[in-house]
Amino acid sequence: MKAKWFPIILTALSLVLLLSACGGNNANNKTNNAGSEAASTPEATDASEAAKFPRTIKDANGEVTIKEQPKKIAVVHWGYIDSLLLFNVDSVGLALPFTEKQSVLHSDEYKPYVDKVKDIQIVGENTQVNMEKLLAYAPDLILAGNAINKDIAADLTKIAPTVMIDEQQTDVWSDWPSLVTKFGEILGQEDVAEQYVSKFKADLASAKEKLANLDGSVAFVQVRENEVWLQGTNYTKQYYEGMGLKAPASDTMTEGEKISLEGLSALDPDYLFLGYFNYSDKTIPAATAQWENSEVWKKLKAVTNNHVYGINGELALGYGPIGNSYGVKAVLEALQK
Structure with a gap:
């Protein structure tokens, strides 16, 4: 009985081993192919970049x-x-x-x-x-x-x-x-540009919606070492137009100007952002430091209501995308408190 079935068992076992070997080879081939495709991706990317020039x-x-x-x-x-x-x-x-x-x-x-x-x-x-x-x-x-x-x-x-x-x-x-x-x-790199601009516009729209019920005027000033500059609406469109903030009623607000404490008192905004240009280097003085002990300063609406916020002026009151993106975030966080 054992002798009769032995050749059949041996043949079946050989067939199983043969199929296993074939399956293993197929698996190895897939792995090798996948590795080749992954390795070729950077080269394809480089070739794509190179194709954009001249x-x-x-x-x-x-x-x-x-x-x-x-x-x-x-x-x-x-x-x-x-x-x-x-x-x-x-x-x-x-x-x-x-x-x-x-x-x-x-x-x-x-x-x-x-x-x-x-x-x-x-x-x-x-x-x-x-x-x-x-x-x-x-x-x-x-x-x-x-x-x-x-x-x-x-x-x-x-x-x-x-x-x-x-x-x-x-x-x-x-x-x-x-x-x-x-x-x-x-x-x-047109795609990089499009993605950043689109995200910034979306962030502006979101901020504008969140601040839709903000009541009162908002002013931004650059705080330098020896002088303070009121920021005009023409140069801070991201905040006034983009975020929907209200500027103080004044003819000087369009272009802005160098401003004194008395001039700031005349504007008397409800919210005041101090854009410090010594934000990263405190060894440089800030012109507003000498204002803060005066009675004129203490009577400002923004000061009385604790609505004065210090921000990085080089960034928030600068002109580029990184600075403006920081500014929109910082202004939104301050006004939502």
């Missing part, structure tokens, strides 16, 4: 052709820093509005953007470009403004291909989304 960009002087994806980008317009850091770039050279020590690059709000850049070089401070440092940085591409950088425009083009942004058509002071969109076009 590209021709219209600027204030005509057209500029960018032959290859730039690896080192210098921004010599001090108002453009925020906008560039939104994008995926490995190396940047920056001209700053203040000194490097005072720079908002060290702030918590900038940290996520700064950390993703492998190399940051400072090529200017206090709005002045240091041409020697710029030359030493050796950028592949320079981004500049035709008004701010007009005196050095010819020198810039000798260092690297330079895109001179038309500052009347693309005005960072009142419309940074248009600049971010332009940068997306220049860098071949």
